[in-house]
Amino acid sequence: MSMDQVTSQVYEFIRAYFREHGFSPSFRDISRGCHMSTSNVVRYLDRLEARGLISRELNKPRSIALLDEEEQHV
Numbered sequence: 001m002s003m004d005q006v007t008s009q010v011y012e013f014i015r016a017y018f019r020e021h022g023f024s025p026s027f028r029d030i031s032r033g034c035h036m037s038t039s040n041v042v043r044y045l046d047r048l049e050a051r052g053l054i055s056r057e058l059n060k061p062r063s064i065a066l067l068d069e070e071e072q073h074v
Contacts, residue, residue, distance in 0.1 A: 003051070010034055010044040011053060014064060024062040 003011065013033045017025040025033070030041045045064070048054045057063035 003047075006034075006036075007044050007047050010041070011048055014048075014054065015066065018066060024064040026062055 010030060013030060014025060017029060017033070027038045027041045027045075030036075030045075031038045034041070034044075036044075045054065045056065049056060053067055055065045055067055
C-alpha cells in the first residue's frame with residue numbers, strides 16, 4: 001500500500017530531522033515543518049506507525065523511532 005503525499009511528507013521530515021539533529025523531532029517540530037496542526041501530526045504518525053515505519057512511546061517526548069534498519073544508524 002503506497003503512502004499518500006502528506007503521510008510521505010511527514011515521514012521524510014522525520015528522516016531529515018534525525019539526519020540533521022541526531023534525535024527525534026517533537027510533535028511541534030513536525031507541525032511547524034509540515035505546516036499542519038499538532039492534532040493532524042498525531043493522525044499521520046498513527047498512519048506511519050500502523051505501516052511499521054515508526055514506533056513511539058506514549059507520554060514520552062521525542063520518542064519517535066524510525067524502524068527502517070538503515071535509518072537507525074543515522
